[in-house]
Amino acid sequence: xxxxxxxxxxxxxxxxxxxxxxxxxxxxxxxxxxxxxxxxxxxxxxxxxxxxxxxxxxxxxxxxxxxxxxxxxxxxxxxxxxxxxxxxxxxxxxxxxxxxxxxxxxxxxxxxxxxxxxxxxxxxxxxxxxxxxxxxxxxxxxxxxxxxxxxxxxxxxxxxxxxxxxxxxxxxxxxxxxxxxxxxxxxxxxxxxxxxxxxxxxxxxxxxxxxxxxxxxxxxxxxxxxxxxxxxxxxxxxxxxxxxxxxxxxxxx
Numbered sequence: 001x002x003x004x005x006x007x008x009x010x011x012x013x014x015x016x017x018x019x020x021x022x023x024x025x026x027x028x029x030x031x032x033x034x035x036x037x038x039x040x041x042x043x044x045x046x047x048x049x050x051x052x053x054x055x056x057x058x059x060x061x062x063x064x065x066x067x068x069x070x071x072x073x074x075x076x077x078x079x080x081x082x083x084x085x086x087x088x089x090x091x092x093x094x095x096x097x098x099x100x101x102x103x104x105x106x107x108x109x110x111x112x113x114x115x116x117x118x119x120x121x122x123x124x125x126x127x128x129x130x131x132x133x134x135x136x137x138x139x140x141x142x143x144x145x146x147x148x149x150x151x152x153x154x155x156x157x158x159x160x161x162x163x164x165x166x167x168x169x170x171x172x173x174x175x176x177x178x179x180x181x182x183x184x185x186x187x188x189x190x191x192x193x194x195x196x197x198x199x200x201x202x203x204x205x206x207x208x209x210x211x212x213x214x215x216x217x218x219x220x221x222x223x224x225x226x227x228x229x230x231x232x233x234x235x236x237x238x239x240x241x242x243x244x245x246x247x248x249x250x251x252x253x
Contacts (some may be wrong), residue, residue: 014215079142086159101246
């Protein structure tokens with residue numbers, strides 16, 4: 001079962017760049033019974049390996065924007081370091097659930113906003129290009145990644161769709177590289193802190209490697225505009241699911 005889940009999650013990451021922590025952490029907590037901190041660390045390490053197999057395809061196709069990536073990392077990397085240490089020192093699950101609900105709501109709202117903007121196809125690139133705000137948008141994204149593993153691809157994708165005029169394949173490639181850097185940094189810190197279940201990482205990767213290799217090639221079959229719309233819809237659904245899970249756990253705790 002972990003191998004099949006690893007394949008499906010990696011396939012999703014390879015095609016869209018999204019779904020790593022959002023899908024993996026709930027599975028590890030609810031199905032495998034891992035503690036939250038261990039689930040987060042395990043998810044980040046798994047996502048790092050998956051993205052190592054996905055990203056070379058986008059790099060070779062030159063489907064990424066280096067300048068945009070640097071802006072994202074300037075805010076995201078300090079955030080993921082802070083988030084990792086916050087989670088390691090946190091003793092209140094209630095606060096953890098509040099953050100989960102907040103990030104889920106943010107994903108859903110921003111994704112729906114991006115979907116609505118797709119109707120205005122004649123908007124100029126200069127009107128939509130607000131990439132100078134990316135470091136500030138990436139800081140809380142990094143914080144959330146270190147704290148819960150979720151949000152790197154979802155929030156990073158929404159930020160790129162909302163603040164830049166990049167094409168969908170470039171958005172996917174740039175976001176994968178951004179997510180790889182955050183996952184590697186956060187996963188490495190969690191590993192040092194003892195928050196990684198290495199046997200489960202191995203089981204997930206047994207199927208995940210194949211999914212990671214297949215995903216980028218399947219993405220070539222989808223036209224850019226429908227793909228962008230589909231991404232926004234999927235992100236809004238993932239955000240709503242994350243928000244609902246955080247609220248339910250908050251009420252139950």
